[in-house]
Amino acid sequence: MIVTLTPNPSLDRTVTLAGPLARGAVQRVVSVTQQSGGKGVNISRAAVSAGLATVAVLPAADDDPFVRDLTSAGIPSHPTLPAGEIRMNIAITEPDGTTTKLNSPGATVGGPELDAMAQALLHHTDDASWVVLAGSLPPGAPSDWYASLVRLLRPSGARLAVDTSEDPLEALVAGFPGAAPDLMKPNGEELASLTGADGDALEGTPAEAAEAAKVLVERGVGAVLATLGGNGAVLVTDEGAWHAAAPPVEVVSTVGAGDSSLFGYLLGDERRLSPPERLAWAVAYGSAAAGLPGTTIPDPSQVHVDRVRVASLAPA
DSSP states (O other): OOEEESSSSOOOEEEEESSSSOOOOOOOEEEEEEEEEEEEOOOOOOOOTOOEEEEEEEEEEOOHHHHHHHHTTTOOOEEEOOSSEEEEEEEEEOOTOOEEEEEEOOOOOOOOHHHHHHHHHHHHHOOOOOEEEEOOOOOOSSHHHHHHHHHHHHOOOEEEEOOHHHHHHHHHTTTTTOOOSSSOOBBOOOHHHHHOOHHOOOOOOOHHHHHHHHHHTTTTSEEEEOOGGGGGGGEEEEEEEEEOOOOOOSSSOOHHHHHHHHHHHHHHHTOOOHHHHHHHHHHHHHHHHHHHSTTOOGGGOOOOOOOOOOOSSOOO
């Protein structure tokens, strides 16, 4: 089972424009969609679509419309003590796929809310193959909370994946090797922020991205899946390094593509595939998501792993 934590969930509203975004102008909207989301929720949504057992842990009242939406979509959830209303995130998507995101901060949490989420995760670890800690932290949470959760959950035996950014990501890395998870999924910019490299250079040069990811593996991370936008992704483990180019796709929205990539990797792992095959599934899922509107998570019929080519890079 894949257990996900979304400590700062969001109602994701996507506004699709008929033309390029023009500041200060009145513009025509093609469509508006809304979905209960957040990185962990998106991964649980993908798991349900692929027929994998999952549960999404998040702070919300049992009768919150957010939770009811998940229930109606067949996504098992474990609501915990909420600190307030769930935030609203807005994504503005232009015809060429360019996406502008406006993310609200979320309700301020304290010790009781954080403890409730941690206890919910511990409750599910006996049945978990993976526990995924994903997304931003809500106001009030210490920046090293993910690092603390990794230390708390490691004795359970479940493998741990972390996908976050900014201060929580830096605090996680500062806690290595004790807080090193089994899997990290930074994008090029996030990977560059940890290693001092140039983000644009990493996205454009898979070999450089692999070298940067190798630093994290050497510090105790089991695997680093670094997504590089239109240049696909690289995977680095202690067994080697690989690059998978993204197949041609008409980009509609990049929102949720990283979450789909992470799920693709987990799906490959659940199927006991080799590292290169897991990378292929990651890129196939991410590419499929980029071709769908809003935060739509692809179902297996929309994922074409046969179109992904994986190449070995210099030994990690």
